[in-house]
Amino acid sequence: MLLGIWKRGIVLLAFLLSHALGSFVGINIGTDISNLPSASTIVSILQAQKIKHVRLFEADHQLLTALANTGIEVMVGVPNDQLLQIGESRSAAADWINKNIAAYLPGTNITYIAVGNEVLTSIPNAAVVLVPAMQFIHSALLAANLDFQIHVSSPHSVNVIPQSFPPSTATFNSTLNSIMYQYLQFLKNTGSSFMLNAQPYYSYTKANGIYPIEYALFRSLNPDNQILDPNTLFSYTNMFDTMVDAVYFAIQALNFSGIPIIVTQSGWPSSGGDNETDANVDNALAYNTNLIHHVLNNSGTPSQPKMPINTYIYELFNEDLRAGPLSEKNWGVFFPNGTAVYSLNFESVVDGGTISSGLSGVFCVAKLSANSQNLKQGLDWACGPGGANCSSIQPGQPCYESDDLSAVASYAYNDYYHRTQASGGTCNFDNTAVITTNDPSHGLCIFAGSSTTNSSASKGPASDSSPSVGVERLQAFSSGYLVLVLLLLFFCW
Known part of the structure; x- marks a missing residue:
């Protein structure tokens, strides 16, 4: 009988603590x-x-x-x-x-x-x-x-x-x-x-x-x-x-x-x-x-x-x-x-x-079937009105490829997408772009969303580094711990 009560108490504690956290x-x-x-x-x-x-x-x-x-x-x-x-x-x-x-x-x-x-x-x-x-x-x-x-x-x-x-x-x-x-x-x-x-x-x-x-x-x-x-x-x-x-x-x-x-x-x-x-x-x-x-x-x-x-x-x-x-x-x-x-x-x-962080491992790249004229228009828009950071695809920079318009457009498309997706930006560019999980990064050319650019985010939940969230979790844990102590006292009594 006592063992059954303890079992119920332990499971109840686990249930309460999981909710408190x-x-x-x-x-x-x-x-x-x-x-x-x-x-x-x-x-x-x-x-x-x-x-x-x-x-x-x-x-x-x-x-x-x-x-x-x-x-x-x-x-x-x-x-x-x-x-x-x-x-x-x-x-x-x-x-x-x-x-x-x-x-x-x-x-x-x-x-x-x-x-x-x-x-x-x-x-x-x-x-x-x-x-x-x-x-x-x-x-x-x-x-x-x-x-x-x-x-x-x-x-x-x-x-x-x-x-x-x-x-x-x-x-x-x-x-x-x-x-x-x-x-x-x-x-x-x-x-x-x-x-x-x-x-x-x-x-x-x-x-x-x-x-x-x-x-x-x-x-x-x-x-x-x-x-x-x-x-x-x-x-x-x-x-x-x-x-x-x-x-x-x-x-x-x-x-x-x-x-x-x-x-x-x-x-x-x-x-x-x-x-x-x-x-x-x-x-x-x-x-x-x-x-x-x-x-x-x-x-x-x-x-x-x-x-x-x-x-x-x-x-x-x-x-x-x-x-x-x-x-x-x-x-x-x-x-x-x-x-x-x-x-x-x-x-x-x-x-x-x-x-x-939800875009980690997700990339917006140019379609292989897209023609060069449409790609050029998409690239110009992304680096212009779209507000993408296109500095890395300028001559002499790590993502510049003079003979590969698709690769250059992909970098611009992806940068725009990662900057704007949360506020409504899409990966379309007049149907010249597509979502992929294949990382197009190469050498020193690192695309937004690559694990290389998100190493700091991968060191555990971001909430752990947030003081306010940390305090809330500590308070939640304290509440759960109090429940634990009270229930243990009850069962022991």
Whole structure:
């Protein structure tokens, strides 16, 4: 009995300390891929990127095995097609826990179970079994003495809220109120979190120009375009915060409070069809880089500034087998062969509003197919109105190549891109440029974004060198340490 209490206390302490030390950014791993990398390869990618939190849409046994002893925290999903069986049978839930969760503990660090995905909006006929399924899963965890380690919830689409702006007036769809009340009561009783899939890409494209693209991408808004909630006077600088706050206010409208939100999906597609021009590498890189910065800054939302917004980026790989428009297949940070679509830093926080570290390892270069006349025009614009620093491509300088216009243009294009990407600059130049992760640096000619120019940034999170952030982390640690001492005293007593 005493051992069980100590185990619960230790896990609770770990849970409290992890929250005290700030928020995290994880990633979704989808498997609708014709040539899925091996589980060991996937884990190697996660470790190389220092990704410490992953969400699996189902209990992939090979991945669960490969994730053992890595320390990576894992959220495991119950697929929608298994929801009915589990929601109608306590024994089926217990069997699912035994086969898919208990069998991989303690080696694999499973901390959450996501029951279904967007059930209330994608398969409304199954809504009546959602909360029972969660309850049966939780009961099975309780019977296995695992409820203190693993929390249970279910991800929802933002579409459970018909009108998310202004956030202060947001309420859940009235037809869902009964089920949503049961869901929130379950979360409150078990100390779990509301799971939200927040995808500004869809809201932005469906709005048909009502909102500026900067609002969707976390970029600075024109002073004339400030977005204000007239009831609270909260200023919203990005669509992500608007979505999260709308859920907080909708929860309050059902008389619940103190339930944190985990964003289980958020991202931006890097490619799309002819009618999906906003799905491109520039926007995907900007959105996810700025999202990481926003989350790791622990800035919360306007209505909940002290609540961390733990977030999972959608997603690790492009999924070529997904149905729907071309953009649906291109949400990944990596191609299935392991090469990067674009480079992200999952750890560092960069002080100030301009994000540059997210472009480390990403380069804007001239297309090999571009003709010389168009390249010359692009080069002249980049070094002129574009404001690129072109001193290194002047005669006698390390990047000057009199017989290679493409190389010279590439340097100018890349310098411009790295200077302006965070504020809206793109890698296009009248369709003569392309994004690459192949470093074009050579000799003494070093391109912006090369690891050579970012060595100082690679020495750990930038926040470690920031006095204010360091103090906040010290205070957070002190709070966690106090909790540790108090709980230990309680258990000893």
